[in-house]
Amino acid sequence: MSDKIVPVIMAGGKGTRLWPLSRASAPKQFIQFVGDRTLFQATLDRVSDAALYTAPIVITNEDFRFLVAEQARELGIELSGVLLEPSARNTAPAVAAAASFAMKTFGADAIIQVLASDHEIIADDRYFEAIGTAHKTALSGKLVTFGIAPTEPATGYGYxxxxxxxxxxxxxxxxxxxxxNGKIAQEMLSAGGYVWNSGIFMFGAKRVLDEIKEYAPAVVGAAVEAVQNAKADLDFIRLDAAAFDKAPNISIDYAVMEKTKDAAVVPASFVWSDMGSWDAVWKLGTQDPSGNVVLGKTTLVNTKNSLVVSRHSHLAVQGLEGVAVIASEDAVYVGRLDESQNVGALVKQLAAAKATAPLTETHPTSYRPWGGYTSILNGDRFQVKRLFVTPGKKLSLQKHHHRSEHWICVKGTAEVTIGDEIKIVRENESVYIPQGEVHRLANPGKIMLEMIEVQTGSYLGEDDIIRIVDEFGRG
Structure with a gap:
């Protein structure tokens, strides 16, 4: 038995409450909001002490598998396993699958800590003191959750x-x-003895499986079978779809924590936020003397207590107070900070209309295992993209039936395969790939490669890619 804690990081959520930066295909855990790391990377960093933790287990879905791997690689953090959920089944099946995998990997006595990948936490002495208390309590057989001392009558959290x-x-x-509601939240805050439910847990892997089996047996049956029949795929573990899909869609709170007789809570006062609204981002940010938090290129005049974020455009805000102004590459959100909990309803309205649905689903910047691309301009029979390729990585050997491509190197050095020929393309040089020609782009250098790609043709969809050789196992 190891006396180390096994971290289990839940990284499969597709929430859009921080729209327009967060989209279904680019959720908040993989986006940089506060500091120089994404929320997922900050979570990895909190469990990086090898004296306290084993290498973490991450559970996510297929869409995010390369984001998980790349963001862990950037920090130099090894993972015990990346479990891929074949379908969304809430937190109880995910916890059960991770607990089953932890038992196989670390033994039946493993203590696991379940963490959300999209929370902002200041991991100071108060945090690690709470971790120590939770560990002792989990070793005694309790199922532990962490409770955060409330600082306001918040209505967005459970208590x-x-x-x-x-x-x-x-x-x-x-x-x-x-x-x-607001009235009950204020009454609980005034009465004392209540804490916010953080959604962070710690318990024995076997112990939580036994409790899930007691109160939600269908969850355990499906999750354990999904792990037993899982298949390795590169550095990932694909949970068996036929088994996992049988699991009920239920949270670990409803399935077990609210029913078990052995639930315990560690009250703590460390800084915590579920980053569930723009208001939460503003509260955690560094405020200027006027109470504003600004990220990106901005100019503020006579503006107070506001959050202004721009990814590319220069934002000028004048004469406002208590607002969020958020500009991504293709959309701008403006709203009151005290109403930012309701962004989800706005996103649903956008998603329901054909013209605006894509704004809720995909982001102009998409990440791939080799780097990614940003869509710059789309027109009739042409589009322009910025490609960025990580040092040492290469795209699949591929061809297109309906388009040709022009590549211009703007940073770094490219190795370009066209048919049987391989050529080096340096900064300010360009190359042409005819329609139907087999080709490949690679970065043999030590710095990020940036290329401008101009596509022309009758059909420019991402599904017009015939991969011939792909080191990432994609068809």
Whole structure:
């Protein structure tokens, strides 16, 4: 038995509450908001102490598998496994699958800590003191959740009523409280004895599987079978779809934590946010003397207590207070910070209209295992993209039936295969790939390769790619 904690990072969510930066295909955990790392990378960093933690297990879906691998690689962090969910089944099946995998990898006595990949946490002494208390409590057989000392009558979080003190320093859970309205939230804050439910858990892998089997047996059956029949795919583990799809769509809170007699809570006062709204981003940001948090190219005049974020365009904001102004490459959101919890309803309205649905699904910048691309301009029978290729990486050997391509190197050095010929393309040089010709782009250098790609033809969809050889196993 290892005395180290096994981190389990849940990274499959597709939330759009931080639209327009967060989209279904580019969710918030993989986006840089605060500091120089994404939320997922910050989560990896919190579990990087090898004296306390094993290498983490990440559970995500196929769409994000290369993002997970690349962002871990950037930090030099090894992963124990990347489990790919074949379908979205909420947190109970994900926890059950991860617990089953942890038992196979680390033994039946493994203690796992379940973390969301999209929370912002300041991991100070208070945080690690809470981790120590939770570890002792989990070793005693309890199922532990972390409760955050409330700083305001928030209505966006669930609450936990704290019960009697346990010998380990944690407390029993008296009851869970659903997200309250403003009046009830204020009453709980005034009464004391309530904490925010953080969605962070710690328990024995076998212990939580036993409890899920007791209260939600269909979840355990499906998850364990999915792990037993899983298939390796490069550095990923594909959970068996036929088995996993049988799992009920239920959260670990509803399936177990609200039913078990052994729930415990560690009340803590470390800085925590689920980054569930632009208001939360503003509260965590560094505010200027006028209370503004600004990211990107901005000019503010007579503006107070606002969040202004721009990815590319220069934003000028005048005479406003308490607003969020967020500009991505292709959309701008403007709204009051105190109403930013309702962005989800706006996104649903956008998704329901054919003209605006793509704005909720895909981002102009898409990431691939070799780097990625940003869509710059689309027109009738042409489009322009910026390609960026990580050092040492290469695209698949491929061809297109309906388009030709012009590549201009703007940074770095490219190795270009066209038919049987391989040529080196340097900065300010260009190359032409005829329609139907087999070709490949690679970065043999030590710095990021940037290319401008101009596509022309009758059909320019991403599905007009016939991959002949692909080192990432894509068809």
């Amino acid at each position: 936990i009523e704290v019960g009697e003190r346990l010998a380990t320093g944690a407390n029993a859970v008296k009851r869970f409280v659903e997200k309250p």
